[in-house]
Amino acid sequence: xxxxxxxxxxxxxxxxxxxxxxxxxxxxxxxxxxxxxxxxxxxxxxxxxxxxxxxxxxxxxxxxxxxxxxxxxxxxxxxxxxxxxxxxxxxxxxxxxxxxxxxxxxxxxxxxxxxxxxxxxxxxxxxxxxxxxxxxxxxxxxxxxxxxxxxxxxxxxxxxxxxxxxxxxxxxxxxxxxxxxxxxxxxxxxxxxxxxxxxxxxxxxxxxxxxxxxxxxxxxxxxxxxxxxxxxxxxxxxxxxxxxxxxxxxxxxxxxxxxxxxxxxxxxxxxxxxxxxxxxxxxxxxxxxxxxxxxxxxxxxxxxxxxxxxxxxxxxxxxxxxxxxxxxxxxxxxxxxxxxxxxxxxxxxxxxxxxxxxxxxxxxxxxxxxxxxxxxxxxxxxxxxxxxxxxxxxxxxxxxxxxxxxxxxxxxxxxxxxxxxxxxxxxxxxxxxxxxxxxx
Amino acid sequence: xxxxxxxxxxxxxxxxxxxxxxxxxxxxxxxxxxxxxxxxxxxxxxxxxxxxxxxxxxxxxxxxxxxxxxxxxxxxxxxxxxxxxxxxxxxxxxxxxxxxxxxxxxxxxxxxxxxxxxxxxxxxxxxxxxxxxxxxxxxxxxxxxxxxxxxxxxxxxxxxxxxxxxxxxxxxxxxxxxxxxxxxxxxxxxxxxxxxxxxxxxxxxxxxxxxxxxxxxxxxxxxxxxxxxxxxxxxxxxxxxx
Numbered sequence: 001x002x003x004x005x006x007x008x009x010x011x012x013x014x015x016x017x018x019x020x021x022x023x024x025x026x027x028x029x030x031x032x033x034x035x036x037x038x039x040x041x042x043x044x045x046x047x048x049x050x051x052x053x054x055x056x057x058x059x060x061x062x063x064x065x066x067x068x069x070x071x072x073x074x075x076x077x078x079x080x081x082x083x084x085x086x087x088x089x090x091x092x093x094x095x096x097x098x099x100x101x102x103x104x105x106x107x108x109x110x111x112x113x114x115x116x117x118x119x120x121x122x123x124x125x126x127x128x129x130x131x132x133x134x135x136x137x138x139x140x141x142x143x144x145x146x147x148x149x150x151x152x153x154x155x156x157x158x159x160x161x162x163x164x165x166x167x168x169x170x171x172x173x174x175x176x177x178x179x180x181x182x183x184x185x186x187x188x189x190x191x192x193x194x195x196x197x198x199x200x201x202x203x204x205x206x207x208x209x210x211x212x213x214x215x216x217x218x219x220x221x222x223x224x225x226x227x228x229x230x231x232x233x234x235x236x237x238x239x240x241x242x243x244x245x246x247x248x249x250x251x252x253x254x255x256x257x258x259x260x261x262x263x264x265x266x267x268x269x270x271x272x273x274x275x276x277x278x279x280x281x282x283x284x285x286x287x288x289x290x291x292x293x294x295x296x297x298x299x300x301x302x303x304x305x306x307x308x309x310x311x312x313x314x315x316x317x318x319x320x321x322x323x324x325x326x327x328x329x330x331x332x333x334x335x336x337x338x339x340x341x342x343x344x345x346x347x348x349x350x351x352x353x354x355x356x357x358x359x360x361x362x363x364x365x366x367x368x369x370x371x372x373x374x375x376x377x378x379x380x381x382x383x384x385x386x387x388x389x390x391x392x393x394x395x396x397x398x399x400x401x402x403x404x405x406x407x408x409x410x411x412x413x414x415x416x417x418x419x420x421x422x423x424x425x426x427x428x429x430x431x432x433x434x435x436x437x438x439x440x
Numbered sequence: 441x442x443x444x445x446x447x448x449x450x451x452x453x454x455x456x457x458x459x460x461x462x463x464x465x466x467x468x469x470x471x472x473x474x475x476x477x478x479x480x481x482x483x484x485x486x487x488x489x490x491x492x493x494x495x496x497x498x499x500x501x502x503x504x505x506x507x508x509x510x511x512x513x514x515x516x517x518x519x520x521x522x523x524x525x526x527x528x529x530x531x532x533x534x535x536x537x538x539x540x541x542x543x544x545x546x547x548x549x550x551x552x553x554x555x556x557x558x559x560x561x562x563x564x565x566x567x568x569x570x571x572x573x574x575x576x577x578x579x580x581x582x583x584x585x586x587x588x589x590x591x592x593x594x595x596x597x598x599x600x601x602x603x604x605x606x607x608x609x610x611x612x613x614x615x616x617x618x619x620x621x622x623x624x625x626x627x628x629x630x631x632x633x634x635x636x637x638x639x640x641x642x643x644x645x646x647x648x649x650x651x652x653x654x655x656x657x658x659x660x661x662x663x664x665x666x667x668x669x670x671x672x673x674x675x676x677x678x679x680x681x682x
Contacts, residue, residue: 138588140569143588145502209507354571354680360457362457362460382672382676385672
């Protein structure tokens with residue numbers, strides 16, 4: 001009876017929530033109050049794919065869903081991003097019959113990395129994709145090893161792990177396990193010989209803390225690592241990007257499958273590869289996966305184009321408190337060819353909680369904006385002075401400060417016609433998007 | 441004046457902009473016309489403590505801190521002697537734990553710290569995170585920062601921050617935070633504390649000068665961006681504390 005009631009309340013709450021534009025986690029919260037183990041009592045699909053990690057969860061999940069659907073599978077997933085247990089409960093129960101049977105071939109779950117163990121206490125995924133573990137949201141996550149320890153209890157022995165071979169920390173999840181598939185990039189056109197960035201989280205082995213060496217690096221500390229003491233190293237990969245041609249925006253997977261890139265970012269390549277690996281593990285033919293992933297345009301709005309005065313603009317959503325997200329987008333700007341201006345906004349550090357914490361700015365390699373086509377950089381928002389202080393420790397000289405985002409936008413609108421890149425977070429992006437003409 | 445900064449384990453103990461404390465101090469001293477050399481000490485490397493004017497270690501993960509301590513232990517006696525001789529030192533984040541007597545891990549194991557002070561850190565399974573707004577006896581201005589730790593520190597008799605209006609201190613909410621004795625400064629607050637608090641940066645520089653029998657010049661460098669950033673954060677956190 002409690003099971004039936006929990007499902008009914010969740011469905012009703014979801015329906016009402018949709019009418020008022022809210023409610024992707026609240027209905028599940030109510031359901032869990034009525035029946036705390038409801039997620040154990042429902043009949044779940046044969047395939048349950050979970051995706052977690054510091055970066056790329058939402059994009060990877062969206063692409064997995066698109067591929068699986070193209071392969072004829074019915075997929076339910078938390079599109080609205082509610083990725084803690086309440087959101088997962090809403091997702092599952094909304095798509096369940098009143099008897100508790102989830103009507104789908106695949107249940108696909110984006111899971112918050114800190115709360116994965118909580119979410120998967122009542123059931124476990126058949127496949128678990130872990131994209132990476134980086135410094136991210138220190139104001140709630142502590143640090144990457146702390147998050148690693150949080151995820152570990154979520155990994156059931158029967159679950160197949162799909163891991164990033166190039167990440168020295170998240171690859172440790174494979175220790176002592178047999179059911180592991182690896183994805184990663186061979187040395188390719190984007191590789192460097194040594195780690196990049198202003199700090200080096202791959203300097204020491206996550207297993208024994210001895211110094212590590214790198215054969216090549218794709219970005220920051222992600223690449224072919226090898227511990228000089230305990231032998232922890234990049235494993236052989238099952239799904240591999242064997243060539244990257246950024247000029248023609250195409251990657252080659254496993255030596256023969258070509259996937260065209262809608263967005264020429266190393267991040268995008270990893271997300272595509274993670275999605276490809278997960279779908280292949282679910283039996284999707286490589287041709288189907290490649291066809292869907294080719295030129296796949298993400299619907300999550302993390303990259304948007306617009307016009308501001310004579311500027312053509314691109315918003316590069318970069319999570320505050322996540323230096324690698326920033327570094328990757330700055331790398332994208334540094335690799336662009338046209339003259340450009342860059343607007344960096346830090347106004348609200350988080351959209352979810354209050355904090356004035358800006359230590360993470362010191363982990364970002366803003367020096368990448370020293371590329372000759374970057375004509376000037378404008379620093380805006382409440383924490384523009386913290387940005388300015390950080391910039392004062394770089395070699396950059398072509399930057400200015402405008403605390404008010406609206407004033408910064410107005411100034412940019414009235415001057416220049418270069419490409420405009422806006423680098424900011426979800427918490428701040430509407431402050432600029434509300435002042436531009438968005439492109440379709 | 442020539443100043444030698446000895447920076448312990450910059451690759452291992454470098455969470456969340458910890459190295460910025462060294463950058464800020466170096467630039468401040470250089471603007472005072474000091475010649476500044478920074479010597480980075482790696483695990484297994486070596487350092488002549490007697491040649492140092494300022495000793496620094498930043499924050500690391502709990503596991504990194506334990507690994508660092510395996511090497512750091514051999515500097516215990518010369519660093520204690522230097523501290524007794526009023527050498528300036530700053531231990532940030534988990535490095536503060538290492539300056540104390542004992543570190544007890546969440547799994548029940550423990551290891552010895554440097555023993556510069558008698559306090560003990562007990563790591564737990566709960567992450568303590570949040571903004572901090574506090575006071576120090578060293579100067580009138582408030583200290584701002586961010587706490588990100590899993591350890592409770594007991595046994596500190598001379599804290600760096602004598603009281604907090606916001607945030608978690610050594611062992612309790614709004615309790616004293618950090619450690620200060622002679623010219624040894626330690627705080628579990630995360631990241632670039634000397635950047636966020638220009639007055640604390642000046643205080644540390646004054647400590648370096650004092651050991652040489654000098655005082656800071658009357659005309660001192662002012663970092664306008666750091667000052668402006670401090671003003672915004674101080675205002676935000678003061679309002680929050682109320």
